[in-house]
Amino acid sequence: MDLGIQGKRALVTGAGQGIGKATALALAQEGAVVCVCDINDARGEETKEEIIRQGGSALYIHADVGSEQEIKHLFQTAKAQMGPVDILVNNAAISPKVPFEEIPFEQLEQVMRVNLMGTFLCIQEAVAQMKPRQWGRIISLASMAGRFGANKAGAHYAATKAGIIGLTMTLAKKLGPDHITVNCVAPGRINTELTRVLPEAVQKEICSQIPLGRIGEPSEVASAIAFLASQQASYISGACLDVLGGYIA
Numbered sequence: 001m002d003l004g005i006q007g008k009r010a011l012v013t014g015a016g017q018g019i020g021k022a023t024a025l026a027l028a029q030e031g032a033v034v035c036v037c038d039i040n041d042a043r044g045e046e047t048k049e050e051i052i053r054q055g056g057s058a059l060y061i062h063a064d065v066g067s068e069q070e071i072k073h074l075f076q077t078a079k080a081q082m083g084p085v086d087i088l089v090n091n092a093a094i095s096p097k098v099p100f101e102e103i104p105f106e107q108l109e110q111v112m113r114v115n116l117m118g119t120f121l122c123i124q125e126a127v128a129q130m131k132p133r134q135w136g137r138i139i140s141l142a143s144m145a146g147r148f149g150a151n152k153a154g155a156h157y158a159a160t161k162a163g164i165i166g167l168t169m170t171l172a173k174k175l176g177p178d179h180i181t182v183n184c185v186a187p188g189r190i191n192t193e194l195t196r197v198l199p200e201a202v203q204k205e206i207c208s209q210i211p212l213g214r215i216g217e218p219s220e221v222a223s224a225i226a227f228l229a230s231q232q233a234s235y236i237s238g239a240c241l242d243v244l245g246g247y248i249a
């Protein structure tokens, strides 16, 4: 299926690895020009190079989405180098696994800054570039933890992901008149470094609870994101698309 995003300009945060990288590759394969953003320059450059090797167009910009200044710089530079952003994927996040009563204030603040405030501020910047063109696609990474509560992840992480769902539904209402759709994707357990740190026994236990019998691959989340970015998804806004392999908590 042609997703109809040839020549659109996409910005993916945290695209150096995992789901973000798979999404950057998927959007580039559909003909979008992709701005890869990360704090890990080596990995971000690698994603960019891979897209170019595959015949796509990409650039890499270093930005910490926990910093308002760096976000502003990211969007200014992206606009100057590729033109205004049409598709924003808010993917960058951190997930420190610390018991609730032991979460220090500084860590709570950092998780809020990167996961929720970063998403909020990136959307503000993107909307300023989308509104004059009266077209836009905003897709943010929520999580099963934000839908049903976290099992292994921290309470602060789950709170940011639930916040992203509320933000998505609100902005779908506010930005609809400007033909900007706002959606999120809630993955279950996906095969990335975030998950690989869990002991093998825990991973086996997790798989036994998933109806499809396995954890998901980053490319399977990327396909859902690419669809929400497509022309075909023009009447989908305010949705949270579960990519959970049938797992319902």
Ligand SMILES: NC(=O)c1ccc[n+]([C@@H]2O[C@H](COP(=O)([O-])OP(=O)(O)OC[C@H]3O[C@@H](n4cnc5c(N)ncnc54)[C@H](O)[C@@H]3O)[C@@H](O)[C@H]2O)c1
Binding pocket: 013, 014, 015, 016, 017, 018, 019, 020, 037, 038, 039, 040, 043, 063, 064, 065, 066, 090, 091, 092, 093, 094, 095, 114, 141, 142, 143, 144, 186, 187, 188, 189, 190, 191, 192, 193, 194, 195
């Ligand atoms: N992997 C899973 O099982 C799973 C499940 C549910 C939701 N998610 C969500 O999907 C998204 C991607 O997850 P993943 O497993 O691919 O993560 P990951 O840890 O493998 O990759 C995250 C990327 O974000 C970058 N990053 C981290 N902090 C950043 C910052 N401040 N600014 C810019 N970039 C930053 C990292 O360098 C890395 O390249 C996250 O939002 C995560 O919460 C993942």
